[in-house]
Amino acid sequence: MSTARDIAYDCVMAVSTEGAYANLLLPSLLEKARLEGRDAGFATELAYGALRMRGLYDAIIGHASGRDPRDLDAEVRVALWLGTHQALAMRVPSHAAVNETVDQVRRERGVGASKFANAVMRRVTERDAEGWLATVAPGDSRSALAIRHSHPEWVVAALDEALAADGRPGEVVPLLESDNSPARVTLVARPGLIDREELIHEAGGEAGEYSPYAVVLPGGRPGDLPAVAEATAAVQDEGSQIVAAALAAAQPVEPGERWLDLCSGPGGKAALLGALAADGAATLDAVELHPHRADLVKSSTRAVPEGVVTVHTGDGTTWGEDGAYDRIVLDAPCSGLGALRRRPESRWRRQPEDLPELEALQRSLLANAERLLAPGGLLAYITCSPVVAETRDIVAGSTLRQLDAREAVAKVTGTTARMWGPGPHVQLWTHVHGTDAMFLALLEKPLD
Numbered sequence: 283m284s285t286a287r288d289i290a291y292d293c294v295m296a297v298s299t300e301g302a303y304a305n306l307l308l309p310s311l312l313e314k315a316r317l318e319g320r321d322a323g324f325a326t327e328l329a330y331g332a333l334r335m336r337g338l339y340d341a342i343i344g345h346a347s348g349r350d351p352r353d354l355d356a357e358v359r360v361a362l363w364l365g366t367h368q369a370l371a372m373r374v375p376s377h378a379a380v381n382e383t384v385d386q387v388r389r390e391r392g393v394g395a396s397k398f399a400n401a402v403m404r405r406v407t408e409r410d411a412e413g414w415l416a417t418v419a420p421g422d423s424r425s426a427l428a429i430r431h432s433h434p435e436w437v438v439a440a441l442d443e444a445l446a447a448d449g450r451p452g453e454v455v456p457l458l459e460s461d462n463s464p465a466r467v468t469l470v471a472r473p474g475l476i477d478r479e480e481l482i483h484e485a486g487g488e489a490g491e492y493s494p495y496a497v498v499l500p501g502g503r504p505g506d507l508p509a510v511a512e513a514t515a516a517v518q519d520e521g522s523q524i525v526a527a528a529l530a531a532a533q534p535v536e537p538g539e540r541w542l543d544l545c546s547g548p549g550g551k552a553a554l555l556g557a558l559a560a561d562g563a564a565t566l567d568a569v570e571l572h573p574h575r576a577d578l579v580k581s582s583t584r585a586v587p588e589g590v591v592t593v594h595t596g597d598g599t600t601w602g603e604d605g606a607y608d609r610i611v612l613d614a615p616c617s618g619l620g621a622l623r624r625r626p627e628s629r630w631r632r633q634p635e636d637l638p639e640l641e642a643l644q645r646s647l648l649a650n651a652e653r654l655l656a657p658g659g660l661l662a663y664i665t666c667s668p669v670v671a672e673t674r675d676i677v678a679g680s681t682l683r684q685l686d687a688r689e690a691v692a693k694v695t696g697t698t699a700r701m702w703g704p705g706p707h708v709q710l711w712t713h714v715h716g717t718d719a720m721f722l723a724l725l726e727k728p729l730d
């Protein structure tokens with residue numbers, strides 16, 4: 283029978299060598315092995331921790347072994363990440379971390395490799411985490427921070443720049459730390475479909491701090507909740523709820539308004555906007571390029587009253603008729619560097635070379651959204667990235683008038699505009715707001 287360590291090993295191997303996604307693979311591995319409770323928690327912490335912290339662990343393993351970890355067999359490298367995480371971050375006794383790692387390597391790569399793993403793990407366990415940080419990442423240079431907090435150096439630079447652009451210079455360390463802390467599970471109680479109090483009663487959580495629809499859960503399996511099965515509620519980051527709802531709150535909704543979600547898959551924002559559209563007697567078209575993701579949008583929005591949401595498969599850079607929409611949400615494909623805590627492997631997969639292509643797509647989608655907007659209409663440009671090139675730089679090229687997005691966010695959250703930064707955009711931060719680092723710009727098309 284598979285143990286928690288076996289599951290973590292299989293997960294980390296598949297993520298690092300086959301391009302699997304931990305958040306999709308791990309639940310199925312746990313289910314297949316029938317691991318629950320503490321064992322499932324141990325496997326999750328081990329797999330996610332090793333995947334997040336592998337940059338730091340490579341530095342430690344490289345120092346302890348005198349070899350470049352990239353030259354090691356994948357099986358050995360992964361087992362050493364897991365062993366190092368157990369010894370330095372999970373309070374597993376040193377002898378257990380060493381023995382489990384050695385056994386794993388012997389099973390996968392034979393006796394010779396297990397002797398090497400034994401020697402490396404013995405050296406790793408000679409120091410505690412602080413001792414290793416002082417050895418492999420002394421000082422506070424950017425490269426030291428990158429190793430210490432286990433982020434690629436270009437990501438640290440991009441986050442540093444984004445913080446400075448939002449009037450938060452010098453906050454990169456708490457931001458990097460927050461990327462290494464697991465996100466709380468947050469549900470959205472879709473307005474008009476389920477009452478938030480009812481959801482709290484059903485799910486056992488508490489109201490979120492900012493979104494009037496958010497319920498923060500203590501843990502557990504949200505997929506098992508009837509409200510989630512019925513799509514009246516769903517797992518959704520509180521930041522996503524706020525920026526989507528801001529488009530609806532920015533101005534009173536007139537009956538018959540036409541709304542558009544131009545990049546809608548898998549449909550979290552479309553379902554919230556659909557529920558709000560139903561409440562205001564508006565309708566929502568939801569466009570998605572990939573057919574399988576368009577199907578997910580249909581599923582996400584299935585509890586919204588019939589006739590309110592229409593899902594289309596299409597290319598948002600060319601789709602639609604001039605001036606057809608009163609409100610548009612453009613939740614653009616982006617680097618996702620604002621949601622690193624959710625996807626432990628994504629910081630290592632993203633490359634700086636990805637950015638120019640994403641920026642070109644973002645500009646092209648924005649240009650089409652501008653065409654689709656009716657005079658006087660509103661556009662919310664959203665990303666789950668704070669990177670300047672994907673956010674401020676993109677909207678700076680828009681022909682539309684920039685509105686103060688803080689006012690709309692203040693209306694949604696029942697707060698004041700002042701608490702949402704210097705404006706006119708709103709940049710949420712994981713280390714400040716506890717949400718994903720979502721960006722929101724609110725733009726208006728002048729009347730002819």
Ligand SMILES: C[S@@+](CC[C@H](N)C(=O)[O-])C[C@H]1O[C@@H](n2cnc3c(N)ncnc32)[C@H](O)[C@@H]1O
Pocket residue numbers: 522544545546547548549550551552569570571572575596597598599613614615616
């Ligand atoms: C950031 S995600 C949107 C998340 C979604 N709004 C939600 O809240 O669930 C961006 C989506 O845009 C889709 N996409 C990428 N290129 C597109 C295009 N040219 N036209 C329309 N959708 C596109 C991607 O497949 C992805 O589903």
